[in-house]
Amino acid sequence: MFTPQLPCMTRRQMLCSLGNGFGALGLASVLAAEGVLGSTAKASGASNPLAPKAPHFRPRARRVIFLFMNGGPSQVDTFDPKPALQKYAGQSKEGTTRQKAAGKLMPSPFRFQKYGQSGIEVSELYPQVARCIDEICVIRSMHTNTPNHEPSLLMMNSGETQPTRPSMGSWLTYGLGSENQNLPGYVVLCPGKPVVGPQLWSNSFLPGIYQGTHINNTRVDPQSVIEHVANRYMPRGAQRRQLDLLQQMNAVHLQERVRDNQLEARIASLEMAFRMQTEAQEAFDLSRETTDTRRRYGEGQFANACLIARRLAERGVRMTQVYYGNGQPWDDHADILNHRNHARQSDQPIAALLQDLKARGLFDETLVIWGGEFGRTPASEGSKGRDHNSKGFSMWLAGGGVKGGYVHGATDEFGSTAVEKKVHVHDLHATILHLLGIDHERLTFRYSGRDFRLTDVYGEVVRDILA
């Protein structure tokens, strides 16, 4: 155990400023002047577990935006063209579905076309994203452990199929802290909840401060997106006066007790909370965007979430996860044509996000990830749908440190199983951490007698995709 001090300010300074009945704004300005507060890296490491921490090596990206297509998008209908499905349409292929008798191979109802200089083929579902393809690295050889939603959602988010491990965002904030002390370091946007729910952004055995903050973006109201972020009872000035009295009392209390980092930390934390009220509300306030920007992202929950993700990226939030929708919308067992609706909702906002990040100089230091918990079978389920497929599926990465216009790995001729340069979810995790400057084997936490890590005992960095 340790007895640290606020390093930016001597105790004497602190007590002097606190103890003598300062007026309105007194403490806040004192603390700010001393550099104890401040929205960026200044908050002291000793008193703040979310203070930014140096990575293991030079990072290629500083933050992550994970666009999560929950339910499982079909690879052969989006980023993994399989002309052979046309040729063998209607024929049976063993082992292409989970429990049921093997379905018949079903060609994609969507046309593929080459885009960009790289000439990567993308289906008509994603025309606008396709125009950014030279910035995108498509991994066509993803695979995971089981073709069921809950375990696969947990695997993609925490590297384990049972609800017993911290999520990737928790690991990232634990390892790197946050660059903005006035916002949560790890934000999860979902209109409603994905299947499994909060366990997907759980801190598990890591301290609670590393859990994801879930924001239900069914309706974006800056006053209520973060719980308790607004005071409904008092105007700001009155609250400041109230807080001044509180801090004065805290100062008296502190003065009678020598050396207590916890008491000092809570005093600072109250000030941070006071500031957070305005800054956090502002971060979620889309009315501050120009109509032109709003138009480029388009309308709808997902579009708004993408725009918020950019605002959070600008403000230094470490990880923002955007779930496409409530429940498992991409889970199109009955009719794969439904994918058209999901793509329509997400194509324009994703393309706008990529371009916007680029225009603002954030693209190179932000890692954008697109994908779901698994893919879908090339064989049909019923007559028009597709079943879950864990053996081969596509995801893509863009931004900080990844090769644009690049395809990594391949599935077999029908798109059912990853065969070339296979990438397991553990490998993806190892690669994401690597891009953020973390050695996935060294980011550990001791719990239950073992040093746990996001990648368990697995994971290899996929070096081929690094720029």
Place this chain on the structure above:
Amino acid sequence: MKAQALLSLAIFLGSASVLRAESPKLTEADFFEKQVRPVLVEHCYQCHGNGKTKGGLSLTSREVMLKGGDSGPAVVPSDPAGSLLIQAIRYEGETRMPPKKKMPDHDIAVLTTWVQRGAPWPASPAGGDVLRTPGAAISGEDRAFWAFQPIADPPLPSLKAPADWARKPLDHFLLAKLEAQGLRPVRPADKQTLLRRVTFDLTGLPPAPDEIAAFLNDNSPNAYEKVVDRLLSSPHYGERWARHWLDLARYGEDQAHSFQPRLFPYGYRYRDWVVQAFNNDMPYDSFIVEQIAGDLIKEGDPVAHKAALGFFSLGPHYYLDGAARKFVEATELDDRIDTLTRGFLALTVSCARCHDHKFDPIAQSDYYSLAGVFQSTKYEEMPLGPPDVIERYNKSQKEIRAFETKIKELVKTQGKGQGDKKIEDAAKQKLASMRRELNEMKKKAPPSPEMVHTLGEGQAADMHVYLRGNPDKEGDVAPRRFLRILAGDNPPPFKQGSGRLELAKAIASPKNPLTARVLVNRVWQYHFGRGIVGTPSNFGKLGERPTHPELLDHLATRFIASGWSIKTLHREILLSATYRMSCDHDEHNSATDPSNRWLWRMNRQRLDVEAWRDSLLAVSGELDQHIGGPPADIGNVNNKRRTLYGKISRHNLDSLLRLFDFPDPNITSDARPVTIVPLQQLFVLNSDFMIARARSLAAKLTTEEKDDALRIRKAFMRVYGRNASEREIEMGLSFLGNAEKTSLTPWEQYAQVLLSANEFTFVD
């Protein structure tokens, strides 16, 4: 950076027990231990390890590998292509190993990388932790490890100074260590501070003004002793201490996952059982036996015995993934073993699920010996109520199940009519009508009576070891029996059914070197903020060593001698001079021992979320004090019950709980980290809950007193348990006189300040 990051976090947590900076050496060790060694064990050691040397070759150390066997050196460091071992596993030359089947590509790659890296064989990772050789027998050295030594009854140590400071024998042990470090205990806490501390410690509530007055006016020498006894017999004592236990029991009332989770609407019966067990000072050995094998105890109340089994029956039931069913079941067993062995024994047996424990003398077969016990046990629901009601309910449930089976069968045969549309349509119609009928049956069925979620005996059978934790790869049979390090090299197999009762008795035995020490350490930790062993659920090699080993044994010995009475143990600790010290700072002591490892003063502690929320309700005069019963939503501003009675959801834990460091109920937790972040303060500043409490407190004060100064005095006594200073009264009056008119009155604003202050949150 790593060490630094961990350091700053550890500082923050106050207790370093959850975190430890690691030596960079562990990375190499990690690679070897987690990847290389398991491959060798799985594919090679049948013939070239565990004492076997086919072809003159052993692969159990770097040296013997370099020396090689009949065909020459097996490994040339950094030259995979030139290493016989690699050639053999690649099936390149004449020698092909393993002979029956080539290893998976991944494993070949691991060994190749390892040889490429120079075949490092780390003998000793971080901090001199000695890695065990897999398959090694338990050695004398293993048995000599402190935690496996019998509990001693050490004599009181001799002291340099006269021991008049000491009030209890335990103080001698503590003082001896302080003297050895050149430290001196600070002055005792004043009466008000002590009363507040001990009241929170034992009941999780602040002392009431009349209790404070009574204690201050009681000048008898045993005034404090009377307070301790009063608090120990308070029904709120059990509420406070049950919650500590429920953290360990990872108590939850549902499941993390979404699809068909098993719910525990009557899980609270276990929670209430734990409360009563503490209130009745149930001997700890019985407390253990009832939670492991209550259903197998003949005498006593069968319903209570069944409820006690919630320790296991309310454990997580994971999503039953059809594609990986056996693995899911194995992971549930892992939860049971982890919670059992860390909770009662502070041993991390679950580390031995996939291989022998890396550091402690626990073989993989030991893990499966215990797993077999739980594999032979099944989850049960025991309906409660008059026999005829239960019978009617059971009968209708049986009918529903039978009908469901019928439907399932029909679904199966339906597929066989493939092609013939007529048959298919007829079947479809039949199915639809049957499903309607089923719904009717369910609607008409008598409602579920209340029940207990519990355990019963299943099919008693031993398990096979799962090689590398893979349920599809079975190794030798692991007879159901107790851990060898605790029960001797060849413990007799359990004979009665699943073996739960025998297991329970082996744990609850006074001869078990761990059980009493572990419990004593936990009680110490909850009183002082840190255990004598800083890793309360890990007494193994990677755990911390006790700071005061003699003290730990002294307390454990007396604990067993008292008939495993936890209340007697509390008394012992609370009446000591050690516990009664103030939180004062001391420059001299601080220079030597800044972290207060040797306890030269009391640690200031932040209230946990339960005590904090309960106290807000208590001082605002709103706390509903009734004990036990079904849970209620904490998110409801008008829920005025103690926090213990909130719903505990594994799926969606209440946001207030999670915000204030409540542990994830999916896994066992032995200590709460203390984090201080702005999101918590937003709750303090803005939540409806805080405003409601402030309004209630203000209303109470303004109706009880006419004069503002008097009100302030009264408020300080209620909220902080002390008199307000003149300066504090002045500050209050000045605020009230100048406060802006908002939707909160000045007094409501002021009351919120009082409730939000550090003094209310931290206890000296």
